[in-house]
Amino acid sequence: MTDLRLILYFEVVYRLLSFSRAAEELHLTHSAVTRAIKSLEDAWGTQLFYRTTRSVVPTEAGERLYPMAVELLAFAETVHHETVSGDRELKLVGGPIAFDILLPTAILAFSEALPQVRMRADVMPPHAAIEELVQRRVHVVLFNMSTLQAMPHAGRLQFQEIMTDDFIMACRPGHPALDAADDLARLLEFPWAFPGYLHYLDGQLPPGLTKMMERAGAPHYTLYSPTACMNLSMISDVMxxxxxxxxxxxxxxxxxxxxxxxxxxxxxxxxxxxxxADLEPNIRHFLDCLSTAAREMERSNAERMKSFN
Structure with missing residues (x-):
């Protein structure tokens, strides 16, 4: 296997078109850089530079190698960063429910025990999120359990239920639909906005409800952000x-x-x-923090549900 240092020396020589200046940047002697490039050329059986007393010119092989050398060196740096900093960074991907409600409380609890660990949370569709997880670019993915378990690569993953939550109908105060809150057919006569993630519950809805929604053409609007749905319901008759x-x-x-x-x-x-990853202490502790925040949220929600008609 080719020593990665030889690729680094090649990149510097190519970029500077000078063995002398490359030696200065690398803090090596001119002869050491020359020997390194000759060693790489001998190992691969191809010439990478045309050398004269006045110039250094890449060969066609050198031209082909350079962009790949840059990518290889960048990848090596990424590998180094991920290996060294992996214990100091937690990467999450999920949807609005977890991030908007549970994440702030979980972060505070997590940071009290592990203040040196940085955290990054991104929102993306479930299929893309699972691919990021399988490719080891993120540590934890947060979505509806049924959605997660239906994703590809489920056999390579472990799942943990964090929280259950009730769906509620929300509309502006004084909305005429409030007089028909028990009549689903009447409610569906009004325009509706559904959060995009509700699409993943389609297979779990009662057949009768699904058919009623189809006949009513509901929803009129599908917005990924539940906050956007609620904001729309506050300023209009959209439910x-x-x-x-x-x-x-x-x-x-x-x-x-x-x-x-x-x-x-x-x-x-x-x-x-x-x-x-279940053995990683950072991941395990974060999941524990999420679960603790979820239990408190579930207790509060149970009390609130008692007040609804």
């Missing part, structure tokens, strides 16, 4: 359906009114991680 946890602040402030939604299953928030 929405969101997990109770995400609507709590708006309910308490009187911005929206909530009602139970008949026939819609609970939202089961789950975490996916690679099987071997």
């Amino acid at each position: 929405t359906i969101v997990p109770l946890s995400l609507a709590t602040a708006h309910l308490q402030a009187g911005h929206v009114v909530g009602r139970r939604v008949p026939g819609v299953p609970k939202y089961h928030l789950g975490a996916a991680f690679r099987r071997e």
